[in-house]
Amino acid sequence: MEITYPFAKVFTDSTNKLNVFFLHDTQHTTFEQIGDIGNGIVDFCELDFTEVLEKIKSSSTITVSEQNFEDIKNIFWNAVDLLKGKHSYAHFFLNSEILRTFYASQKTKVEMVDYLVFLFHYYANLQKTYSDALEMCLNKEVLAEYTLAERYMMFCNLTPNFTHHMLRSMYGIAPISYGKFDTSKLIAFDDPKDVDTRKVLQNIHRDSNYEVSMWQYFSIQSLEEMLYLEFMEMIKRGILAKRCALCDKLFVLADKRKRDYCDRIYKNNRTCKQVGAKMKFNKSVEEDKFLQEFQRIYNRMYSRFYRFEDLEYNETENSLTKEDFKAWVVAASKARQDYKAGEISGDEMIALIQRN
Ligand SMILES: [Zn+2]
Numbered sequence: 492m493e494i495t496y497p498f499a500k501v502f503t504d505s506t507n508k509l510n511v512f513f514l515h516d517t518q519h520t521t522f523e524q525i526g527d528i529g530n531g532i533v534d535f536c537e538l539d540f541t542e543v544l545e546k547i548k549s550s551s552t553i554t555v556s557e558q559n560f561e562d563i564k565n566i567f568w569n570a571v572d573l574l575k576g577k578h579s580y581a582h583f584f585l586n587s588e589i590l591r592t593f594y595a596s597q598k599t600k601v602e603m604v605d606y607l608v609f610l611f612h613y614y615a616n617l618q619k620t621y622s623d624a625l626e627m628c629l630n631k632e633v634l635a636e637y638t639l640a641e642r643y644m645m646f647c648n649l650t651p652n653f654t655h656h657m658l659r660s661m662y663g664i665a666p667i668s669y670g671k672f673d674t675s676k677l678i679a680f681d682d683p684k685d686v687d688t689r690k691v692l693q694n695i696h697r698d699s700n701y702e703v704s705m706w707q708y709f710s711i712q713s714l715e716e717m718l719y720l721e722f723m724e725m726i727k728r729g730i731l732a733k734r735c736a737l738c739d740k741l742f743v744l745a746d747k748r749k750r751d752y753c754d755r756i757y758k759n760n761r762t763c764k765q766v767g768a769k770m771k772f773n774k775s776v777e778e779d780k781f782l783q784e785f786q787r788i789y790n791r792m793y794s795r796f797y798r799f800e801d802l803e804y805n806e807t808e809n810s811l812t813k814e815d816f817k818a819w820v821v822a823a824s825k826a827r828q829d830y831k832a833g834e835i836s837g838d839e840m841i842a843l844i845q846r847n
Contacts, residue, residue, distance in 0.1 A: 494659070495595050497587040498712045499580070503724060505670030507745060513583055522677055525579045529730045529743035531721045534578050536622045537740065540615040546570040547611050555600045564593060567607055584714035585614070614714060620650060623820075624722060625741050629732045632782075633789045643726055645797060649813065656719045658709050665706040666691075668698035737763040737770070739828040781837030785827055788844055792819055819846065 496517065502510040508526035515521070525531060550566045553559060567589050574582045588610060592603050626633065627646045634642055647654045666676035676695055695704050711717045724730075731744045735753040742753035752767035796816035811819070823844045830840040 494710050494712060495591055497583070497590065498710055499583070499717070500661075500663070501709045501711055501717070501720060502665055502667070502672060502706055504667055504672045506672070507728070507730070508672075509721065509724070510665075510672040510674075511580070522674070523579075524672070524674065527730075527743060527745040528721060528728065529725045529732065529745070531579050532621055532625060532718060532725065533732065533741055533743055535581060535718060536618045536625070538574065538578055538581060538618070540611070540618070543570045543573050544611060544615060546573070547608055550604055551608060555604055560600055563604060570611070580717055581714055584711075584717055585611075588713060617715065617718070620653070621718060621722065622741065623650070624653070625732045628726060629730070630734065630741065631731055632734060633786060634793055635786065636790065639726070639729055656716070658711070658716055658720055660707050660709050662705050663708055664692065664695065664704055665708070666695045666698070667704055667706055668695075669700070673698065734827075735763050735767075737767040737831060739824070739831050779837075781830065781840060782827075784837075784841055785823070785844065788841070789823065792816065792823075792846070819844075 497513070497515050499514065500512040504510060506526070507528045508524045509528060509531075511523050511525055513521045513523065546566060547570050550563050553563060555563060571582065571585050571589055574585065576582070589607060592598065592607055592610075596603065596606075598606060624646055627649070628639065628642050634645075637645070666673040673695075676691060676698075698704075709716075709720055711720060725732075725743075732741045733744055733750070734740065735742055735755070736751040737757060738753065738755060740753060740755065742750075742755075744750060750764075752763040754762050754764055757763045757766045792811065793816070796811040796813070826835070826840045826843040829835045830837060835843075
């Protein structure tokens with residue numbers, strides 16, 4: 492399938508950053524190193540779509556006509572602008588999808604509006620899929636007895652659509668030396684006249700271990716593709732996520748250091764890390780018998796559910812359906828959050844998640 496502007500070229504290297512060229516149109520390109528890998532997914536899961544969806548709702552009450560189409564377009568532009576600066580790449584790709592729908596599709600006006608309404612709801616729902624993915628595949632505090640590979644397969648069984656993604660990859664000369672992207676050697680796409688391309692290419696060649704420093708990159712056109720790429724890089728590299736011992740939100744473990752708290756603002760301009768270090772009752776799983784019990788129950792619930800999913804295994808009264816399991820996870824996460832916030836006791840949390 493043909494790639495249309497705007498899109499992004501993404502190079503991965505040995506660092507935990509994604510090297511992204513945002514191609515806005517044939518004339519304008521911006522380059523950004525986005526890191527650490529994983530933060531894009533976590534930040535996406537937390538992106539607040541309520542206002543955006545609220546704005547978009549107003550478009551569905553209007554009957555599309557030649558006269559009001561500009562107004563309807565503005566509803567979408569204003570909605571996507573609410574996400575500006577709130578995420579490393581969500582705004583770029585959603586904005587691109589609106590552009591493509593209005594200016595590069597064969598759809599009728601009514602179809603365009605329907606499609607965009609669908610699209611924004613689709614992404615709001617995708618947040619849940621990715622939080623489940625992080626929790627199930629990369630949070631070692633649950634399902635601890637399984638390997639990462641087993642857990643990834645479990646997630647794919649649970650979410651079959653997830654395995655149908657495809658990414659387009661291409662080749663290009665890139666300034667990668669010793670496994671790392673060298674940003675000082677980027678050819679300035681914005682104004683090629685000012686660049687001595689021959690000299691730049693010679694320099695790239697000198698620094699490279701290869702005859703031609705040819706690298707595979709991904710041509711990414713949608714937010715969904717970008718999220719998928721970032722998530723798969725997390726899986727491939729074994730970049731783990733963990734729940735903050737204070738606010739219970741997921742955060743990415745960028746290195747091997749032991750961390751229990753995230754860097755989000757918790758209260759009065761102080762981060763969970765700053766507040767958490769001073770609090771005695773918020774402990775990590777290893778130090779807290781109630782959280783350990785929580786983990787044990789979670790694992791048990793999961794294996795009951797997983798047996799149900801296993802086609803070889805006949806349904807028994809002891810097994811759980813996908814819906815039962817998902818509902819249980821939501822309730823259990825809420826109980827854990829309340830416990831960490833000091834609103835309920837450890838015994839109360841355990842009582843809430845017990846189920847026969
Ligand atoms: Zn936190």
